[in-house]
Amino acid sequence: MDLSRAAAEALDAADPLAGFRGRFAGAGEDGLLYLDGNSLGRMPLATPATLSRVVEEEWARGLVGSWSQWIGAATRIGDALGTGVLGAAPGQVLVGDSTTVNLYKLLVAGAASRPGRDVLVCTADDFPTDRYVVAGVAEARGMTVREIEADIDQGLDLEVLAAGLDERVAVVVLSLVAYRSGALADVAEVTRLVHESGALLLWDLSHAVGAVPVDLDASGADLAVGCTYKYLNGGPGAPAFLYVRRELQEELRSPIQGWFGQRDQFEMGPEYVPAEGIERFGVGTPPVLGMASVEVGAALVAEAGIETLAAKGRAMTDLIVALGDAWLVPEGVALASPREASRRGSHVTFAHPQAWQLTQALVDRQVVPDFRTPDRVRLGPAPLYTRFVDVWDAMARFREILTDRSYEAFPAERARVT
Numbered sequence: 001m002d003l004s005r006a007a008a009e010a011l012d013a014a015d016p017l018a019g020f021r022g023r024f025a026g027a028g029e030d031g032l033l034y035l036d037g038n039s040l041g042r043m044p045l046a047t048p049a050t051l052s053r054v055v056e057e058e059w060a061r062g063l064v065g066s067w068s069q070w071i072g073a074a075t076r077i078g079d080a081l082g083t084g085v086l087g088a089a090p091g092q093v094l095v096g097d098s099t100t101v102n103l104y105k106l107l108v109a110g111a112a113s114r115p116g117r118d119v120l121v122c123t124a125d126d127f128p129t130d131r132y133v134v135a136g137v138a139e140a141r142g143m144t145v146r147e148i149e150a151d152i153d154q155g156l157d158l159e160v161l162a163a164g165l166d167e168r169v170a171v172v173v174l175s176l177v178a179y180r181s182g183a184l185a186d187v188a189e190v191t192r193l194v195h196e197s198g199a200l201l202l203w204d205l206s207h208a209v210g211a212v213p214v215d216l217d218a219s220g221a222d223l224a225v226g227c228t229y230k231y232l233n234g235g236p237g238a239p240a241f242l243y244v245r246r247e248l249q250e251e252l253r254s255p256i257q258g259w260f261g262q263r264d265q266f267e268m269g270p271e272y273v274p275a276e277g278i279e280r281f282g283v284g285t286p287p288v289l290g291m292a293s294v295e296v297g298a299a300l301v302a303e304a305g306i307e308t309l310a311a312k313g314r315a316m317t318d319l320i321v322a323l324g325d326a327w328l329v330p331e332g333v334a335l336a337s338p339r340e341a342s343r344r345g346s347h348v349t350f351a352h353p354q355a356w357q358l359t360q361a362l363v364d365r366q367v368v369p370d371f372r373t374p375d376r377v378r379l380g381p382a383p384l385y386t387r388f389v390d391v392w393d394a395m396a397r398f399r400e401i402l403t404d405r406s407y408e409a410f411p412a413e414r415a416r417v418t
């Protein structure tokens with residue numbers, strides 16, 4: 001690979017997504033080399049106008065009458081996200097609540113639909129909220145958690161997964177893209193193994209949605225949840241989504257019997273009767289403003305096309321890996337992600353004993369990565385608005401702080417948010 005800056009400029013000149021950069025606030029203006037799009041995506045320029053229309057027209061003038069439009073937003077935006085980004089036909093995706101709450105709802109519903117099976121499976125290295133929810137649900141239902149080992153750099157090994165599956169397993173919770181390393185699971189094989197055991201498969205798509213193709217219907221996935229504030233650029237705390245395969249919807253019941261999951265909601269009936277279809281997984285009044293910004297972000301990703309986004313993600317992370325080999329590895333940094341692009345999402349992680357100090361030194365030089373335990377610096381270029389030269393410049397600054405050892409001046413003690 002040509003590692004010159006000119007080669008990175010040539011990749012930008014040929015980038016079919018180059019036009020999207022100008023549709024995000026700050027990109028190209030704030031001087032930041034923002035490589036944290038997998039934590040909080042940049043703000044689409046269309047978002048403030050959309051929010052102010054919802055606030056000024058629908059709320060301020062339309063008042064309670066606007067509920068006639070708002071009531072359908074969770075499914076309307078869910079369908080747009082499903083068809084445009086997730087490979088899911090309409091009627092299977094709902095927007096609302098947080099990823100954590102959605103995970104809880106689907107995990108309990110899935111476990112209850114597999115009576116006689118008393119084991120929940122997750123990986124020992126999955127995102128904390130996933131492991132905590134699995135542990136809490138298991139405890140409440142008198143089930144056992146089987147945490148299977150997953151390499152923190154290379155991800156899930158299919159043989160290890162297979163060994164952890166049997167007729168006792170009710171639900172398997174897995175991340176499609178591992179939050180720390182970016183390792184991408186083998187969807188076809190994982191689905192085959194989980195289904196062979198008779199269990200349900202619940203994907204956490206938080207680091208995958210908007211970064212890699214997710215063909216939920218085609219892959220035979222059962223259940224999925226995911227964040228919208230990362231590559232979907234829905235904004236801080238934007239409501240999450242959930243997916244329930246159509247054939248399972250009647251069989252599953254949400255454990256939170258809220259009125260937004262109720263059939264004939266405004267009949268105000270005496271008892272809870274779950275709505276038909278995906279709406280039964282609704283809970284309470286949805287966050288209308290947050291959903292409006294999800295709609296803007298999801299539309300941009302759908303417009304760009306997930307295959308094109310994923311191809312650029314692979315090319316950018318390939319460049320990071322190659323520059324890392326050339327510039328960082330000789331300085332004592334190690335690659336902590338799969339080397340082959342086909343096994344990664346859109347982020348790459350490096351290990352170094354002083355990773356937290358390196359993270360602070362990078363931020364000081366206008367490069368924004370994030371730190372992840374135990375000793376990792378995570379770089380998440382976002383194909384919609386990160387350029388190849390941004391990646392090149394960020395890596396050059398990474399090399400600089402290593403060779404001039406300026407990172408040693410930063411505190412070793414960690415901040416509350418890393």
Ligand SMILES: Cc1ncc(COP(=O)(O)O)c(C=O)c1O
Pocket residue numbers: 098099100101127129130175179204206207227240
């Ligand atoms: C993989 C994964 N799952 C779940 C979550 C938590 O989502 P929330 O805090 O919106 O519930 C995150 C947050 O970063 C995540 O990365």
